Amino acid sequence: MPDLPIPAIADDLLTPTGDGVRLRASRDRESGRMIFPPRPEADARFDAVLLPAEGTLWSWTVQRFRPKSPPYAGSDAFEPYAVGYVELDGALIVESRLTGVDFDALQIGMAMRIVPLPFTLADGDVRTSFAFTPAKGAQS
Amino acid sequence: MSEDVFIIGAGIHPFGRTPGLSGLQQGVFAVRQALGATGLEWRDIQFAFGGSDSAGNADTMVSELGLTGIPFINVANGCATGGSAMFGAYSSIKSGEFDLGMAVGFDKHPRGSFSPLPADWGLPDWYGETGLMLTTQFFAMKIQRYMAQYGITPHTLGAVAEKAFANGVLADHAWRREAVDIDTILDSQMVSDPLTKFMFCSPGEGAVALVLASGKKARELGLPATRLRAVAMRTRPPGSFEVFSPALDLERGGSPTTVASKAAYDMAGVGPEDIDIAQLQDTETGAEIMHMAENGFCADGDQTQWIAEGRTRIGGELPVNTDGGCLACGEPIGASGLRQVYENYMQLTGQAGARQAPGDLRLGYSHVYGAPGVSAVAIVER
Numbered sequence: 001m002p003d004l005p006i007p008a009i010a011d012d013l014l015t016p017t018g019d020g021v022r023l024r025a026s027r028d029r030e031s032g033r034m035i036f037p038p039r040p041e042a043d044a045r046f047d048a049v050l051l052p053a054e055g056t057l058w059s060w061t062v063q064r065f066r067p068k069s070p071p072y073a074g075s076d077a078f079e080p081y082a083v084g085y086v087e088l089d090g091a092l093i094v095e096s097r098l099t100g101v102d103f104d105a106l107q108i109g110m111a112m113r114i115v116p117l118p119f120t121l122a123d124g125d126v127r128t129s130f131a132f133t134p135a136k137g138a139q140s
Numbered sequence: 141m142s143e144d145v146f147i148i149g150a151g152i153h154p155f156g157r158t159p160g161l162s163g164l165q166q167g168v169f170a171v172r173q174a175l176g177a178t179g180l181e182w183r184d185i186q187f188a189f190g191g192s193d194s195a196g197n198a199d200t201m202v203s204e205l206g207l208t209g210i211p212f213i214n215v216a217n218g219c220a221t222g223g224s225a226m227f228g229a230y231s232s233i234k235s236g237e238f239d240l241g242m243a244v245g246f247d248k249h250p251r252g253s254f255s256p257l258p259a260d261w262g263l264p265d266w267y268g269e270t271g272l273m274l275t276t277q278f279f280a281m282k283i284q285r286y287m288a289q290y291g292i293t294p295h296t297l298g299a300v301a302e303k304a305f306a307n308g309v310l311a312d313h314a315w316r317r318e319a320v321d322i323d324t325i326l327d328s329q330m331v332s333d334p335l336t337k338f339m340f341c342s343p344g345e346g347a348v349a350l351v352l353a354s355g356k357k358a359r360e361l362g363l364p365a366t367r368l369r370a371v372a373m374r375t376r377p378p379g380s381f382e383v384f385s386p387a388l389d390l391e392r393g394g395s396p397t398t399v400a401s402k403a404a405y406d407m408a409g410v411g412p413e414d415i416d417i418a419q420l421q422d423t424e425t426g427a428e429i430m431h432m433a434e435n436g437f438c439a440d441g442d443q444t445q446w447i448a449e450g451r452t453r454i455g456g457e458l459p460v461n462t463d464g465g466c467l468a469c470g471e472p473i474g475a476s477g478l479r480q481v482y483e484n485y486m487q488l489t490g491q492a493g494a495r496q497a498p499g500d501l502r503l504g505y506s507h508v509y510g511a512p513g514v515s516a517v518a519i520v521e522r
Contacts, residue, residue, distance in 0.1 A: 010266040025387075036387035037264050059288075061280035062333045063271060068255035071268025083277050085388065093388040095272055103333070108288045119270055129270050 009119060009127040012038055015050055021116045021130055022050040023094065034092045052088045054113045054135055060084035060098060060106045075120045086112050086132045100133035111135040144355035145233045146365040147520065149178035150482045153246070155346030155469040156315035163195025163248030163472070166347035168204045170475075171244055174349040178363055180240075182206045185351075189228035190244035191215035192474035198225075198244060219421075219510020221245055222348065222477030223373055226518065229352045230371045239354035246347035247472030254343055261384050261512055275423070275511070276340065278383040280332035283426025287334065290441035292429060294334055298325040299447050300425035301339050301467055307454060308468025310495035313479075315344055315470045339425040344470025348478035350485070364489035366504070366520040369408035374400035376513030383511045396515040397421075397434040397507060404517035405436070410503060412436035415519075417487055417497055418458060419480035419506040422465040427509070432460070435507055435517070459497045462487060477508035481518055488522040 004021070008014045014021045025036040026046035039046045066078035082098035084106070098106065099117055117131040151173030153166035161169070167190065175182060182205045190198030191214055199212035217224040222245035229243040254275055258268040267273050286292065302322045308314035325338040358365045376382055379393020405411055412435065420435060422428035429443045437458060438446055446452060452460035463469060463483045466476060484504030486492045504520045 009270065010264055013264075013266060033389070034387075037267070059281040059285035060333075061277055061284060062330070063274065063277060064330055064332060065253075067271045067274055068253060070255065071257055071265070071273055072271050073269035074271060081271065083272060083281070085281060087390070091390070093390060095386050097270065097272070108285065121269075129266070 004116070004128045006118060006126055006128045009129045014116070014128065014130060020053070021114060021128070022053055023114065023130060025049050025051050025092065036092055036094060051091050051094065054111065055086040055088040055132075057106065057108055057110045057112055058085040058087040058093050059108060062103050069122065073121050075122055075124070082106060084132065097129070097131040098133070099131040142234045143236050145230050145368045146353050146355060146358040147350050147368065147481070147485050148353045148358050148361060148363045148365045149174045149180070149351035150485045151175070151177060151349045152313045152479065152482055153347040154313045155344055155472065155475070155479070158345055163192050163246045163345060163347070164201060166248070166345060167192070167198065167244050167246030167349070168201050170246065170347040170349040171201065171205060171242065174242070174351050178351050178361065180351065183208050184240060185242055186210060186238045186240050187229075187232055188212045188242040188244060189215055189225040191217070191221040191225055192245065192247045193218065193221060195246055195248040195474065198246070201244070218512070218514065219473050220373060220477060220508055220514040220516045221474040222479075223508045223516025223518070226350065226478060226481060227371050227373050227516065229350075230368055233352055233354050239357040241352050242349055243352065243478060244347070244349040245474040245478040247474040248345040249343035249472060256384070256511070263384060263386065267386055272386070273384060275383050276332045276335070278385070279424045279426060280335050282381055283424070283430065284334055286426065286430055292441070292444055294326060295322070296429065296444050296447050297334065297339055297425045298322045300422070300428050301325045303453055304422065304461060304464045304467035307462055307495060308464030310493070311463035311468065312493070313346070314464045314468045316464065316468045335424050335426065341423050341466035341471045344472050346469065346472040346475045346479070348475045348482045350478060350481060364491070366485050366488045366522055368518060369410070369503070369521045370404040370517065370519040372400045372403035372407060373514065373516040374403060380513055382513035395434055396513050397431060397509055400515040400517045401435045401507065404519050408519045410519065415458065415503050415505045416499070416501045417462065417484060417504045418460050419462070419465065419483050420460055421507055421509040422461055422467050423471060425467070428461065428465065431507060431509070435505070454495060454497050462492065462495050462497055473510070477506070477516060480506035480508060481520070484520050488520060
């Protein structure tokens with residue numbers, strides 16, 4: 001498994017793949033229910049799984065003011081960003097930043113795929129987070 | 141046989157910003173006003189439940205109110221703090237153990253949005269660090285999807301805020317007391333699409349106290365009273381869509397509101413069609429719209445017509461948020477749920493002044509919702 005070129009924002013969040021990243025999640029062995037963020041690996045009631053890379057936009061908004069710190073750890077320079085829930089077939093509906101799309105073009109039902117997102121912390125360090133972006137060539 | 145429980149008095153410290161008083165002192169103000177309205181003294185009170193989210197421990201009020209030695213139980217239940225305080229007071233009297241007690245809620249929040257910490261909600265730090273943990277985002281995304289599903293337009297969002305501010309003008313405890321026209325609301329700064337600045341409530345300050353009594357005690361005192369027909373508080377069912385959710389189940393379900401609402405109707409033996417006036421959680425205009433349906437007052441999507449026809453205005457067939465709700469009063473978390481019950485008490489006992497809803501009001505309904513998925517509903521009867 002390749003390492004991320006930039007460290008992830010959390011240890012148990014992302015798994016690098018050939019063409020990007022996938023989100024780690026847990027599946028309840030008994031009920032089959034998927035859980036994100038994942039449970040600790042030591043918890044024997046769950047299997048570690050990766051969430052699908054593609055899905056459809058379930059809802060969205062735009063964060064137009066800088067969130068308070070803490071908990072927000074981004075830089076003081078603020079640009080509005082889009083946020084959404086993406087429905088991943090057979091898994092979960094996951095909350096994520098949205099990237100590479102004009103706010104005006106956001107539409108419920110559009111096809112999306114996960115990409116790594118460089119996230120600059122207040123002290124200038126950069127970490128790898130995740131976002132969803134319109135899926136190229138997908139039929140929406 | 142359990143006891144009937146009545147609200148026999150209420151007090152409020154005006155909502156908004158009061159630089160000279162702590163949240164706790166505003167709570168004491170509300171308690172004294174409630175006692176004054178009933179002619180009772182603090183030493184008559186047998187127990188109290190109280191709480192705030194960020195303004196301290198309610199039970200320390202005894203140093204100002206009097207060291208009578210009563211049990212005073214602190215409640216910390218997020219946005220449902222006031223509702224939970226009332227649930228505690230209601231249950232204590234219903235059990236037959238006490239016949240006179242109080243529920244009090246107060247708060248004092250700093251300016252701007254709430255800034256919750258992920259660990260307090262069982263969430264990893266990255267969720268807050270990357271800018272996903274905001275109540276405003278949740279509200280926006282819940283109504284965004286609801287609008288797409290049920291054809292609700294921004295104009296209906298604006299009409300709800302316009303009504304709130306119009307009602308706030310008439311309510312002397314409200315924070316925002318100026319009418320705002322719908323174009324100003326729709327054209328104001330976009331905060332979290334589709335919701336503009338005037339469509340959101342703000343964290344604020346304020347306090348409410350209610351005096352609760354057994355049926356026997358209420359008859360003995362002969363004060364204006366409303367009977368608590370139901371008090372239900374519920375946490376979330378599977379498949380609900382809650383604030384602070386990094387992920388949702390594919391299989392969609394109900395909400396804590398639908399569950400608490402049904403429990404309250406069952407307990408009271410009435411249905412939504414019997415309710416004469418309602419106070420519904422309106423942290424933003426979309427919440428009022430969705431909560432109209434989640435509490436059973438209309439079908440999903442019918443809100444457009446209801447609101448266009450003014451059915452939820454004072455004087456309409458179901459007045460909603462007659463004091464301007466959270467939109468006009470702001471949201472001091474610990475006090476907010478009790479403000480709704482206060483408003484129904486004042487309306488049903490004919491003490492609501494300029495905002496008094498006309499007609500013979502018999503049943504009042506109140507509903508509060510909060511993180512991480514709790515709702516409390518109360519039904520009172522004149």
